[in-house]
Amino acid sequence: MEEESTSMKVVLGSKTERKIRVVEKVLNVFFTTYQLQTYKALSGVSETPWNKETYDGSINRAEDSKKNISAADFYIGLESGLVERYGMIFEEAWCCILSKDGKKYFGYSSGLKLPDYVTTRMKKENLAHWQLMQLIEKEFHLDTSDTWGNYSGNLISRDISLEEAIRNALIQMKEHDKSFYHR
Numbered sequence: 001m002e003e004e005s006t007s008m009k010v011v012l013g014s015k016t017e018r019k020i021r022v023v024e025k026v027l028n029v030f031f032t033t034y035q036l037q038t039y040k041a042l043s044g045v046s047e048t049p050w051n052k053e054t055y056d057g058s059i060n061r062a063e064d065s066k067k068n069i070s071a072a073d074f075y076i077g078l079e080s081g082l083v084e085r086y087g088m089i090f091e092e093a094w095c096c097i098l099s100k101d102g103k104k105y106f107g108y109s110s111g112l113k114l115p116d117y118v119t120t121r122m123k124k125e126n127l128a129h130w131q132l133m134q135l136i137e138k139e140f141h142l143d144t145s146d147t148w149g150n151y152s153g154n155l156i157s158r159d160i161s162l163e164e165a166i167r168n169a170l171i172q173m174k175e176h177d178k179s180f181y182h183r
Contacts, residue, residue: 007033008073013041013061018145019078022162030170041065041077048129049081057081058096058165059104066098074099074173078162080147082114082129089114091147093158095165097173107168109161115151 008031012023015038027034041064043049043057061077069075077096082089090111097105114129122132133147142150148158172181 007035009035009037009071011037011039011065011069011072011075013039013065013075013077015040016145018159019162022159023076023078023166026163026166026170029167030174037069037072039065039069041068043079045079045081049079051081051083054079054081054083054092054094055096055106055108058094058106059098062096062098062104066100072100076166076169078165080158080161083111085111089119091151091161093161093165095162095169097169099173105169105172107165107170107172109164109168112148112151112156112161118151 010027012020014020020036020038024036027036041061044060044064045053045057049057057079058077061079062075063077065075065077066072075098077098078093080091080093082091084090090113092111093109095107099105118129118132118136121127121136122129125132127135133150134144136142137144137150140150146158148156148161171179
């Protein structure tokens with residue numbers, strides 16, 4: 001990525017306040033000037049993406065943004081979802097950054113294991129994750145946008161997973177003389 005002489009235009013494929021706030025926070029670490037535009041991009045995946053759908057949703061959001069918003073330097077697609085590993089279900093986030101020349105950069109977050117309480121109720125009540133979370137959030141008067149906060153009693157926030165995914169993708173784009181991504 002070239003040194004910043006003019007403000008870069010970045011498009012985030014979401015209008016979600018949480019994602020906007022997190023993207024701005026991470027971009028501020030990497031760049032001194034940028035213009036962020038948001039677009040309600042289509043993910044093309046289920047309400048709660050499962051396994052590869054989370055990865056696919058991030059790509060779809062970046063590509064849909066590029067198709068509908070022209071002249072940006074890069075497009076960010078972010079998607080959170082569930083993945084099954086070793087017989088357990090984790091929630092993680094994926095980020096796809098699509099540059100104006102078509103290069104793709106990927107990052108994903110660490111996963112937070114879903115509490116047994118959640119997975120047991122999903123099975124017992126035959127509900128999708130998003131359906132159960134809506135029910136639990138009403139029962140316990142919780143913040144509907146922060147699943148990680150809800151799982152952990154607010155010891156950790158979903159912001160962490162989104163930040164991690166974005167950072168892990170951006171680090172590949174940022175030129176640095178000691179980075180192996182640019183050797």
